[in-house]
Amino acid sequence: MNIDTALKEAMSISGAVGVALVDYDSGMSLGTSGGGDWLNLEIAAAGNTEVVRSKLRVIQTLGLSDTIEDILITLHRQYHLIRLMGGVKARGSLFLYLVLERDVSNLALARHQLKRIETELQI
Template sequence: MATIQQSIDNLLTADGAMCAAVVDSASGMMLGAAGTGVDLEVAAAGNTEVVRAKLKTMRSLGLNDVIEDILITLGKQYHLLRPLAQKEGVFIYYVLDKAKSNLALARRKLQEVEKDITF
């Protein structure tokens, strides 16, 4: 088991990792964060709205399912949002340099970190 900060530090060891945060989607506040390249406070609040909108849309469509992750592909970056199955209302926000990272390996690392994180 790993603390929030240990989990974030683990994510940042991946090739191309720029920053990561654990975010409370009820408030948009970060529970922990590290890295550079993105204003994490602004990103945490903004991506909270992305997660909320997707959950609302799923409810409207009557989808009885869960979000594994949300991928936002920019010209130079990947932004991954992963709601935590073990802690409702909390998600991991993970930013990668598109030219330096392997998306499949990053998603796998995100899954592993999710399994080990403790609150």
């Protein structure tokens, strides 16, 4: 699936507020969907780039031979889910960033659906 289709599918996840495909090397979004007045996805994507970079540095410093699957940030009213793209080297510096309304979403199902989208996304 292409980027636009992947973003539309992510927005169909129950409780989805916004989604972005982000390059953490540059901090730039390759595409966004949703968001709104209170959720600027471009700013959120750039900020979460620092979260990913920081966690990758910690893993390297600890000498762990493992990779990040996803990062969850839990707020009182929202879940912020960062799903790193695995597989092909060209996808190695990308992540999907999904914001969910906590009251109406199912976190386990959202993680499962985001993993499927990540697997099917063609860059």
